[in-house]
Amino acid sequence: MPALRGPTTYDNEPPRNPLLKVNAKVPFNAETPRSALIDAYVTSVDMFYKRNHGPIPVLDDSDRYFVTVGGLVQRHLAISMDDIRMLPKYTIVATLQCAGNRRTAMSKKRTVKGVGWDIGALGNAVWGGARLSDVLKLAKVPEYTAVTEAGGRHVEFTSVDVCKEENGGPYKASIPLLQATSPEADVLIAYEMNGKVLSRDHGYPLRVVVPGTIGARSVKWLDKIEVNANECQGFFMQKDYKMFPPTVDWDNIKWPSRRPLMDFPVNCAICSLEDVSSAEWGKKVIIRGYAFSGGGRGIERVDVSVDGGKTWVEARRYQKEGVPYVSDTEDCDKWAWVLFELQTEIHPPTDIIVKAVDSAANVQPEKVETIWNLRGVLNNSWHV
Amino acid sequence: MPALRGPTTYDNEPPRNPLLKVNAKVPFNAETPRSALIDAYVTSVDMFYKRNHGPIPVLDDSDRYFVTVGGLVQRHLAISMDDIRMLPKYTIVATLQCAGNRRTAMSKKRTVKGVGWDIGALGNAVWGGARLSDVLKLAKVPEYTAVTEAGGRHVEFTSVDVCKEENGGPYKASIPLLQATSPEADVLIAYEMNGKVLSRDHGYPLRVVVPGTIGARSVKWLDKIEVNANECQGFFMQKDYKMFPPTVDWDNIKWPSRRPLMDFPVNCAICSLEDVSSAEWGKKVIIRGYAFSGGGRGIERVDVSVDGGKTWVEARRYQKEGVPYVSDTEDCDKWAWVLFELQTEIHPPTDIIVKAVDSAANVQPEKVETIWNLRGVLNNSWHV
Ligand SMILES: [Mo]
Ligand SMILES: [Mo]
Numbered sequence: 061m062p063a064l065r066g067p068t069t070y071d072n073e074p075p076r077n078p079l080l081k082v083n084a085k086v087p088f089n090a091e092t093p094r095s096a097l098i099d100a101y102v103t104s105v106d107m108f109y110k111r112n113h114g115p116i117p118v119l120d121d122s123d124r125y126f127v128t129v130g131g132l133v134q135r136h137l138a139i140s141m142d143d144i145r146m147l148p149k150y151t152i153v154a155t156l157q158c159a160g161n162r163r164t165a166m167s168k169k170r171t172v173k174g175v176g177w178d179i180g181a182l183g184n185a186v187w188g189g190a191r192l193s194d195v196l197k198l199a200k201v202p203e204y205t206a207v208t209e210a211g212g213r214h215v216e217f218t219s220v221d222v223c224k225e226e227n228g229g230p231y232k233a234s235i236p237l238l239q240a241t242s243p244e245a246d247v248l249i250a251y252e253m254n255g256k257v258l259s260r261d262h263g264y265p266l267r268v269v270v271p272g273t274i275g276a277r278s279v280k281w282l283d284k285i286e287v288n289a290n291e292c293q294g295f296f297m298q299k300d301y302k303m304f305p306p307t308v309d310w311d312n313i314k315w316p317s318r319r320p321l322m323d324f325p326v327n328c329a330i331c332s333l334e335d336v337s338s339a340e341w342g343k344k345v346i347i348r349g350y351a352f353s354g355g356g357r358g359i360e361r362v363d364v365s366v367d368g369g370k371t372w373v374e375a376r377r378y379q380k381e382g383v384p385y386v387s388d389t390e391d392c393d394k395w396a397w398v399l400f401e402l403q404t405e406i407h408p409p410t411d412i413i414v415k416a417v418d419s420a421a422n423v424q425p426e427k428v429e430t431i432w433n434l435r436g437v438l439n440n441s442w443h444v
Numbered sequence: 445m446p447a448l449r450g451p452t453t454y455d456n457e458p459p460r461n462p463l464l465k466v467n468a469k470v471p472f473n474a475e476t477p478r479s480a481l482i483d484a485y486v487t488s489v490d491m492f493y494k495r496n497h498g499p500i501p502v503l504d505d506s507d508r509y510f511v512t513v514g515g516l517v518q519r520h521l522a523i524s525m526d527d528i529r530m531l532p533k534y535t536i537v538a539t540l541q542c543a544g545n546r547r548t549a550m551s552k553k554r555t556v557k558g559v560g561w562d563i564g565a566l567g568n569a570v571w572g573g574a575r576l577s578d579v580l581k582l583a584k585v586p587e588y589t590a591v592t593e594a595g596g597r598h599v600e601f602t603s604v605d606v607c608k609e610e611n612g613g614p615y616k617a618s619i620p621l622l623q624a625t626s627p628e629a630d631v632l633i634a635y636e637m638n639g640k641v642l643s644r645d646h647g648y649p650l651r652v653v654v655p656g657t658i659g660a661r662s663v664k665w666l667d668k669i670e671v672n673a674n675e676c677q678g679f680f681m682q683k684d685y686k687m688f689p690p691t692v693d694w695d696n697i698k699w700p701s702r703r704p705l706m707d708f709p710v711n712c713a714i715c716s717l718e719d720v721s722s723a724e725w726g727k728k729v730i731i732r733g734y735a736f737s738g739g740g741r742g743i744e745r746v747d748v749s750v751d752g753g754k755t756w757v758e759a760r761r762y763q764k765e766g767v768p769y770v771s772d773t774e775d776c777d778k779w780a781w782v783l784f785e786l787q788t789e790i791h792p793p794t795d796i797i798v799k800a801v802d803s804a805a806n807v808q809p810e811k812v813e814t815i816w817n818l819r820g821v822l823n824n825s826w827h828v
Pocket of ligand 2: 495541542543660
């Protein structure tokens with residue numbers, strides 16, 4: 061019997077905060093309600109969104125728990141929790157975001173397949189652990205390796221959970237070897253979230269955290285790290301989490317025609333003001349929310365309109381209170397979301413829109429129709 | 445008298461191809477006409493766009509030409525052409541694009557300041573030279589340095605040309621030190637373009653090539669490399685090449701409120717079919733053009749519509765003929781544009797639109813109005 065195992069039934073799920081908005085009970089998928097999303101810059105562990113594809117794994121014996129490191133590397137290893145803890149510890153503030161965040165709004169335009177998510181399928185946490193680049197050095201893969209001597213180009217992570225989509229097999233995903241071996245890409249093998257031991261819902265005892273990349277690549281309940289010639293051929297890399305043009309539907313889909321999603325586009329959403337429709341003429345309101353982009357790109361600007369896009373005002377951006385946020389500088393957390401706030405007077409009928417610009421000057425598309433896709437991923441249209 | 449000097453008059457300009465579309469005679473600014481833009485994957489030296497801020501510098505004595513490397517580094521140097529040529533030589537296929545590309549179309553919505561450019565203020569070339577990371581190693585700055593012991597965080601490049609905007613001083617710009625010292629960022633100190641000695645118009649004897657970054661940071665006629673604590677305070681970093689919201693105009697502009705542009709957003713344009721208005725009903729036409737994104741992000745898709753956006757068809761993408769382009773793989777030139785082609789039947793009235801998606805799923809905005817800015821930079825709206 062393995063030390064870490066994926067149950068086939070749901071009778072050993074961890075306790076969850078009843079304030080979470082449950083989008084699916086089994087597997088358990090739940091998001092942070094709008095109002096709680098930006099209560100703090102760092103999301104609490106229990107209010108952080110939960111995204112699962114099977115029952116939560118159980119660690120029966122931590123002494124016998126090892127992660128194997130193998131594939132096209134010079135030295136094969138089995139590393140224990142102690143081995144991981146002996147590597148230099150890094151703490152990274154990183155936002156994880158499900159590629160399906162804001163799917164519900166896309167679905168309203170035309171039905172898409174997938175769990176419905178409002179705007180809360182993301183959260184910001186302080187992750188503590190070893191760098192994957194340090195782990196791979198133990199397997200004799202040097203830093204900044206794009207391809208190993210044996211031809212390895214991708215690092216595949218395998219979990220132990222039991223996923224229907226994998227016909228009962230475990231969840232898996234891969235990232236390019238160069239990203240995995242670049243220290244400044246900050247890919248972690250994490251054992252802590254917000255300073256505490258990882259909770260079962262978030263991948264206990266070890267999970268991968270791939271900052272700036274869709275959440276689906278940050279594999280939880282880690283069993284295996286493998287360096288392979290090709291990218292992972294699992295369901296969630298090859299038959300899911302790809303973005304198709306609006307013209308592609310289930311009768312004409314060709315999965316190999318598209319690349320697995322990795323990096324993601326600029327996005328933002330209003331989290332306050334669920335009650336804006338009740339606001340009075342001339343009343344001062346505070347509009348708050350989050351903005352976030354992929355690949356470590358910062359947020360250059362957040363524009364807010366309260367008159368349906370006729371006029372725009374720039375919101376104040378911040379990460380830590382009292383520290384002005386300036387993108388791409390040493391003072392900012394490059395992998396973390398940016399919160400925004402604007403105090404303004406509203407004159408009903410009020411039509412509030414928010415859109416962000418990232419540090420590569422990428423902007424959000426105005427209409428969800430133009431980016432509609434059958435899997436409902438990466439909805440980053442203007443948030444209204 | 446310096447070996448390389450910037451004249452104050454325009455009586456020693458190099459010869460130019462008369463087929464270039466001249467947007468300003470002095471300083472000489474000219475672009476590639478649409479029809480010639482995608483004649484080849486690699487743009488010829490003489491048809492490559494020319495972007496200048498003063499008269500073209502003159503090298504009087506190549507034996508006395510040195511580039512100084514200084515600032516907050518352990519060892520100060522003066523390096524000759526021979527020193528540069530003794531470093532390992534790299535050849536990189538990289539597209540340079542002026543941040544003002546497609547400015548004319550933005551100007552039509554509301555006047556902007558700056559040289560007018562159609563869609564040809566970019567070109568793709570094979571650049572040969574030493575890596576900046578290798579040059580900086582000579583000055584005792586190791587690879588992957590974000591900050592030197594003495595506090596240097598930015599690498600500033602200074603030219604010798606005489607720019608009105610700098611009150612007669614030379615053009616200058618900086619990039620972050622981490623980018624400069626990361627070998628895979630491919631920042632070059634280039635002495636060759638398309639296999640030949642750099643031409644005077646393109647920076648002879650030495651220029652910087654910063655792939656994936658707006659052309660304004662690829663300084664020509666290099667005189668000085670300096671590692672500084674702060675980013676370059678020159679005109680083109682601080683009072684130009686920044687993107688403001690549409691609400692900012694010349695009477696309320698605050699230059700320090702915005703960051704200098706570096707990385708740029710996904711863009712594409714149709715280069716064939718200047719005569720599409722004359723096409724007949726049911727006729728087969730070939731629509732061709734380029735697509736390009738910043739930061740080394742690939743092109744995931746190019747969508748073409750011939751009915752004003754009602755229906756879309758995906759175009760074929762390629763770099764080298766016969767090699768299918770797949771973004772972010774070893775076979776593609778990550779810093780280079782991607783050409784596209786679609787053969788389709790048109791039914792006038794024809795309303796052709798093209799838009800691209802990059803590998804971070806960033807899309808182009810539909811309307812130029814939403815990204816209008818007073819300097820007319822980074823117009824990446826749908827191309828019609
Ligand atoms: Mo996800
Ligand atoms: Mo430029």
